[in-house]
Amino acid sequence: MSTIETSTVTGLDTVSYPRAARSRRWLLPAGRVAVPVVALLLWLVLAPLTELVPAPIPTVKEAWDGFATGWIYPGIQATASAVFTGFALGTAFAFPAGYLLGRSRYLNRVFEPLITGTFAIPRIIVYPILLTLFGVGFQAETGMVAISAFFPIVMSTAAAVRQASRTLLKLGRSLNASRAQIAMKIVIPEVAPGIMVGIRIGFSISFIAAIIAEFFAAKEGLGLMISRAHAGLDLPRMYAIVLLVMIAAFGGNMILWWAERRLRRS
């Protein structure tokens, strides 16, 4: 599958740092923690220089107020429900499709160029089609999320399933295992970490797609709230939501990444 599998590198698990690891174990985590702290300090120092950026304290206070007074909940609820529903929908289609493409060389040869060929198409441009189909609202946004999640999950699942060990498959066949048994007992457990990579990427893309869709047209959601705060020049609120979105994206990614590593180890 050309570009994507061969070149998406995270490299996180592969590299070790012998020197830092052995003599000064605490240095690396300390350095990693220092990054957001330094960023926060820079923000604190640089904010007064421009009117376009509110200081961190009013921003954090506004975010806090969002939860205390509740103005943020409708946005979180709308975005989260679109992301989770769309992601579940996209995965429900992508996972079986990816499994079949990974198992059958023929199907793969038929469909793979269709999937990789469309890799460079920005998915968001089909959003107007969904809007004309469903009207502005939850359905169109969910559809957009589902489409965005579909492609990375299909590709990673197919690539992962293709890596399933020949010996185990032969063993399964020699034991007269059914197709479903081969899938559930052999292939899926074996390639679970690879599938998880697709889930993680798919989830991130779902989140991004939902926010972009809300910027363009939505009735509710965090993306819409950012545009509204921007239009109303309510900068602390705008930055508060931006901050929350970034934290949510970072946190979600870290949780899925952690799950991925757990699977890899077991």
Added chain:
Amino acid sequence: MNRTSSGGGTLLLRPPLVRAALVLAVVAVLEAAARGGLVEPLVMPPPSVMFARLVEIVRSGPFVTDLVVTGATVATAFGLGGLVGLMIGILFWRFPFSGAVFEPYLVSMYSMPTIVFYPILLAVFGLGTKPIMIIASTMALIPVALNTMVALRAIPPTLPKLARSLNCTRLQTYRKVLAPAAVPMVVPGLVLGFIYAVIGTIAMEFILASRGLGYRTGFFYRSFEIADMYAYILVISIVAIIVNVGLNYFERRIRRDMQ
């Protein structure tokens, strides 16, 4: 894997033929649905009408302007993102500790909706190509930086040693030894970076620009010119597919040349 044996047995079941037949079948079904009144013309015009509009649009002046604007934005975004990405990659390899510290943040930038910064950039730079360029280049930068770093780390230590024993200057070591050794992995990063620049640019144009292919799609949606909207979606898809295929070809050639 029993099914694989049946693949490509008869001429009619060859994958490219089946693929083309499937695509044509989908177009035919859509055409029939639109012509037969199953789908309202306001929701989706028949594909034949879309293609007719597409041909007219491609010949028109505004299209060329939009294409040039989008193309120039993509090119600048990729140039900037690629350059900064290469520098970051080299820096993270040269100073492994900083690489280890920043790497998780760089990786998680993949999952960041960097577009949430658009109102800020809009306020700073105004409604032009600059905010789009900046966001698209941050998207392009990530795969370039990560691939460069991994490519340089993967170079066997014997190569720099050899360069030293041959008394190469630092510049020579970089140019003659490290760069060629890293190219097979750096190029896929650049290809991915270019694709991200395309995606980022068009997606940003779609939500905030006043010109460009992405903007035009949204514009026609808002003015209810559905046939034109579909035509623009088709144009963008075709351009993106051509770019993708071209880059894949380029990547394969480079990799072959390096071996």
